[in-house]
Amino acid sequence: MRFxxxxxxxxxxxxELIWLAVTITSAVLLCAWLRVGLPLPQCIFHTLLGIPxxxxxxxxxxLAFSHGDFSGAWRFNPLATLSYFAVAIYDVYALLVLVRRRxxxxxxxxxxxxxxxxxxxxxxxxxxxxxxx
Amino acid sequence: xxxxxxxxSGATLGIFEEEKVREGLRTGQFIGTDLGWTDGMPxxxxxxxxxxxxxxxxxxxxxxxxxxxxxxxxxxxxxxxxPTITARTGLPWENRTSDNFFNALIETVMMVLSKxxxxxxxxxxxxxxGDPLLYAVICGSAGSLISLLYQFFMKSLGxxxxxxxxxxxxxxxxxxxxxxxxxxxxVLLGIFIGxxxxxxxxxxxxxxxxxxxxxxxxxxxxxxSAHLLNVIPFCGGLIAVVAxxxxxxxxxxxxHETDTWRAVVAVLLPMIVCCGGAIxxxxxxxxxxxxxNWH
Numbered sequence: 403m404r405f406x407x408x409x410x411x412x413x414x415x416x417x418e419l420i421w422l423a424v425t426i427t428s429a430v431l432l433c434a435w436l437r438v439g440l441p442l443p444q445c446i447f448h449t450l451l452g453i454p455x456x457x458x459x460x461x462x463x464x465l466a467f468s469h470g471d472f473s474g475a476w477r478f479n480p481l482a483t484l485s486y487f488a489v490a491i492y493d494v495y496a497l498l499v500l501v502r503r504r505x506x507x508x509x510x511x512x513x514x515x516x517x518x519x520x521x522x523x524x525x526x527x528x529x530x531x532x533x534x535x
Numbered sequence: 536x537x538x539x540x541x542x543x544s545g546a547t548l549g550i551f552e553e554e555k556v557r558e559g560l561r562t563g564q565f566i567g568t569d570l571g572w573t574d575g576m577p578x579x580x581x582x583x584x585x586x587x588x589x590x591x592x593x594x595x596x597x598x599x600x601x602x603x604x605x606x607x608x609x610x611x612x613x614x615x616x617x618p619t620i621t622a623r624t625g626l627p628w629e630n631r632t633s634d635n636f637f638n639a640l641i642e643t644v645m646m647v648l649s650k651x652x653x654x655x656x657x658x659x660x661x662x663x664x665g666d667p668l669l670y671a672v673i674c675g676s677a678g679s680l681i682s683l684l685y686q687f688f689m690k691s692l693g694x695x696x697x698x699x700x701x702x703x704x705x706x707x708x709x710x711x712x713x714x715x716x717x718x719x720x721x722v723l724l725g726i727f728i729g730x731x732x733x734x735x736x737x738x739x740x741x742x743x744x745x746x747x748x749x750x751x752x753x754x755x756x757x758x759x760s761a762h763l764l765n766v767i768p769f770c771g772g773l774i775a776v777v778a779x780x781x782x783x784x785x786x787x788x789x790x791h792e793t794d795t796w797r798a799v800v801a802v803l804l805p806m807i808v809c810c811g812g813a814i815x816x817x818x819x820x821x822x823x824x825x826x827x828n829w830h
Contacts, residue, residue, distance in 0.1 A: 424727045517739050
């Protein structure tokens with residue numbers, strides 16, 4: 403795992419700007435989608451097999467999260483809730499470094515850490531959903 | 536004096552005068568295995584193999600006669616294949632000028648859909664997001680719009696695909712118009728989110744040899760081109776989804792210079808693990824999803 407704080411290099415993608423824009427636009431569109439009463443996407447996995455998938459409950463967790471009901475969001479989908487916390491923290495950081503023109507954090511994670519981290523988190527989340535949803 | 540494009544491990548080092556490259560080879564700035572290309576060359580070649588930089592070597596002495604072999608034994612002739620490295624000169628869309636905008640668009644669509652192997656072998660890995668995103672927005676919006684028009688037409692004939700799920704949008708009038716207006720935004724979000732998920736999956740399977748931008752470029756050109764297949768009546772949405780998966784897999788394998796199986800797994804992993812990934816991927820090919828053709 404490698405961690406550094408540095409200025410953007412010439413020609414390097416401005417990830418902070420991109421992901422701040424993407425997450426905020428997604429959140430706004432999701433709110434607008436729900437506000438006008440458009441249908442939520444159905445889980446194909448759940449429909450076909452009758453058991454929740456790893457991301458089941460993510461939309462309800464997002465709704466609860468947006469209303470500040472973090473424990474409710476956790477109950478719907480713990481991994482999604484953690485992701486929303488991570489996105490919220492990242493957006494605050496991105497806004498700060500963009501506005502104040504500060505150096506950027508860059509994290510390089512080796513595949514040897516990434517695989518067990520993601521698959522372990524997904525598996526634990528799925529076990530939770532299978533037991534509670 | 537000839538200008539030489541020099542690259543190493545897929546990254547462009549710059550364009551240098553012949554003399555500078557020769558000096559760089561002496562000083563160690565460049566190495567013989569760095570790739571060089573100049574006007575008139577069909578492919579990139581290692582600098583050490585370029586005529587201008589080849590170090591003259593004394594002729595090797597003739598091989599000694601092997602007395603253990605009978606004089607009549609024929610020596611097998613093994614053809615030595617010289618590996619050719621295709622120059623990443625860019626897709627037609629990346630080399631367009633203001634007067635051949637539509638030709639470049641059509642050429643790129645045709646190349647990506649009919650010869651994806653070649654298309655992603657010459658696609659530039661880096662160079663900014665403007666070109667690929669513009670391509671994805673144009674093709675993606677056009678595909679979605681065509682898909683929607685088909686849907687309206689079918690509805691008017693009483694042959695709709697039902698009013699459940701996303702298919703139910705088409706009776707909503709004002710909302711449908713709003714969605715049409717926001718199609719480019721949906722396409723952009725789909726490309727960014729889909730690329731991020733795919734890149735993480737590619738990292739998990741050990742196939743991400745180049746940065747996120749390379750993955751985003753592949754999905755922009757791949758999904759954008761596949762999106763236009765929505766023009767096919769009835770089953771266009773389904774064909775577009777399948778084409779996007781195939782072109783995306785080939786594209787990732789060529790652009791990241793990784794095994795094809797890793798690229799295929801990276802593209803399918805979100806769908807295998809969770810339908811949430813499928814929804815995100817579907818967002819990138821939103822026309823097919825909105826048409827509801829694959830329900």
